[in-house]
Amino acid sequence: TLSLHDALPIYTEAITDGVLTDKEQISKSLSIIHSKADQLETMINDLINYMKLNNTDWRQSLEFAPIRPLLDEFKGNVEATGGVYKRSIKTDIAVSADTKIKMDKKLLYRALENIVSNALRYTKDGDSIIVEARESDAAITISIADTGIGISEKDLQRIWDIFYRGSNSRRESGMGIGLSVVRTIIDTHGWDIDVQSKLGEGTRFTITIPKSA
Numbered sequence: 052t053l054s055l056h057d058a059l060p061i062y063t064e065a066i067t068d069g070v071l072t073d074k075e076q077i078s079k080s081l082s083i084i085h086s087k088a089d090q091l092e093t094m095i096n097d098l099i100n101y102m103k104l105n106n107t108d109w110r111q112s113l114e115f116a117p118i119r120p121l122l123d124e125f126k127g128n129v130e131a132t133g134g135v136y137k138r139s140i141k142t143d144i145a146v147s148a149d150t151k152i153k154m155d156k157k158l159l160y161r162a163l164e165n166i167v168s169n170a171l172r173y174t175k176d177g178d179s180i181i182v183e184a185r186e187s188d189a190a191i192t193i194s195i196a197d198t199g200i201g202i203s204e205k206d207l208q209r210i211w212d213i214f215y216r217g218s219n220s221r222r223e224s225g226m227g228i229g230l231s232v233v234r235t236i237i238d239t240h241g242w243d244i245d246v247q248s249k250l251g252e253g254t255r256f257t258i259t260i261p262k263s264a
Contacts, residue, residue, distance in 0.1 A: 196256075
């Protein structure tokens, strides 16, 4: 699934340019467009309120909730997006339905969307994206890996900087804020995120969510 500023024009262009001709694919794409449009006003308000809160106030507003429904919804949307973009998207969610995490569900979902949007942007037809969620006694780990162009070691050190766009992204659209938003969301929750990448081989983002957080 794409972030809103990417999804709406790309899905509409895929239809109007004749990239999508199958009625079922067109129907799914229109459904996604409608869903994304409905989310836009809510998401903007959520992000504005989020930026207004200081970390202490914001963390006090978090509530424990099961994470599995969010991951299952994300899995469904990612798999639908893979068909539209001709990517091989595989998902493996191995998290108990009873496990609860202290979180803001909308912002966690936004972080996951932004990472997958980044993966779609820097892969090509036939490449793979793998979404996995694992649970241990201490933590839940969510990883999103791709077989795309990868990130240079120089750029890897600055991918979280707002408005920074690496040397491999100059020809791509976007303002370079997606990963900065991801890092802010994860940090403010008190979680960890790690990225590993190699040019020409792909990139893996891993979010670690301690159960005690």
